[in-house]
Amino acid sequence: xxxxxxxxxxxxxxxxxxxxxxxxxxxxxxxxxxxxxxxxxxxxxxxxxxxxxxxxxxxxxxxxxxxxxxxxxxxxxxxxxxxxxxxxxxxxxxxxxxxxxxxxxxxxxxx
Amino acid sequence: xxxxxxxxxxxxxxxxxxxxxxxxxxxxxxxxxxxxxxxxxxxxxxxxxxxxxxxxxxxxxxxxxxxxxxxxxxxxxxxxxxxxxxxxxxxxxxxxxxxxxxxxxxxxxxxx
Numbered sequence: 001x002x003x004x005x006x007x008x009x010x011x012x013x014x015x016x017x018x019x020x021x022x023x024x025x026x027x028x029x030x031x032x033x034x035x036x037x038x039x040x041x042x043x044x045x046x047x048x049x050x051x052x053x054x055x056x057x058x059x060x061x062x063x064x065x066x067x068x069x070x071x072x073x074x075x076x077x078x079x080x081x082x083x084x085x086x087x088x089x090x091x092x093x094x095x096x097x098x099x100x101x102x103x104x105x106x107x108x109x110x111x
Numbered sequence: 112x113x114x115x116x117x118x119x120x121x122x123x124x125x126x127x128x129x130x131x132x133x134x135x136x137x138x139x140x141x142x143x144x145x146x147x148x149x150x151x152x153x154x155x156x157x158x159x160x161x162x163x164x165x166x167x168x169x170x171x172x173x174x175x176x177x178x179x180x181x182x183x184x185x186x187x188x189x190x191x192x193x194x195x196x197x198x199x200x201x202x203x204x205x206x207x208x209x210x211x212x213x214x215x216x217x218x219x220x221x222x223x
Contacts, residue, residue: 034211043115043202043214044154089154093209097166099144103153 002027002094006102009087013080013109021075021105023064023090031092033057033066033073038087038104047075047088080109115215117203123221129191132218135184136205144212145178145188146202154202160186193222 007022025033032051036044048057053068062077073090090102116135124130136143144159158168163180171178175194180186190197200219204212 043204043216044212045214046211049211097142097161097209098156098159099212101154 002092002098002100004090004092004100004102006088006090006105009104009106011105011107013107015082015109015111016079017109019075019077019080019084019107021088021090021107023073023075023102025071025073025090025092025100027071027092027100028095030068031094033064034091034099035062035064035073035075036089036091036101038089040086044089080107082109082111085109115203115205115213117201117215117218119218120216121219121221123223124193125223126194127192128222129189130193130197130220130222132188132201132203132220134186134188134203134215136186136203137213138184140205140207140213141183142206142208143180143186144204144206145186146204146214147199148202148217149199157188190220193220195222198222 003026005024034049035047037047038044048059050057050066056065064073064075085108087104087106089104091099094100118133142161145157148154157170158178160180178188198221200217202214202217204214206212
């Protein structure tokens with residue numbers, strides 16, 4: 001069935017370190033893919049998206065490329081900041097109209 | 112735009128009481144989603160509406176939970192009677208035809 005698998009957290013990094021959060025998905029067809037971010041005490045908000053294979057979504061220094069061959073959508077950032085500390089969710093819409101989320105990966109960035 | 116509005120932001124109630132959570136979606140959006148988030152179970156979709164009609168309520172945990180959307184600008188999620196295991200953060204989100212979902216700030220429910 002439809003599912004998203006993310007690397008387990010928490011991920012702890014020092015400021016300016018390189019970030020990768022892995023995401024793989026199982027879906028029917030080729031849905032649009034999303035990364036959402038949840039800052040402490042807030043709701044989820046869209047970070048970036050990609051709508052077709054080989055598209056790269058980017059925002060706030062974060063990037064993710066839609067890889068059809070490996071059914072992956074890994075999130076990367078070259079230099080993280082303390083303010084990037086949050087929980088990150090990978091997601092896609094299934095054919096029934098539901099947004100299927102991964103379990104979330106907590107990122108903690110230390111100064 | 113004010114974004115998705117939820118009320119109350121915090122609710123503390125005793126077991127057995129009725130709880131009503133409210134949501135105002137973004138104007139012009141035609142789909143509305145109710146989620147529940149806990150440490151144990153993560154983010155769960157409870158129910159969603161398209162054009163005010165419930166499409167999938169398979170995530171509603173029990174008959175104690177009910178949701179309505181009487182018009183395009185208002186939805187409620189009701190728990191009656193409430194139980195301690197219902198304690199969670201409840202989010203409402205809205206979208207237009209499968210685009211980005213916009214989430215509200217959530218209602219933190221504590222049932223004692």
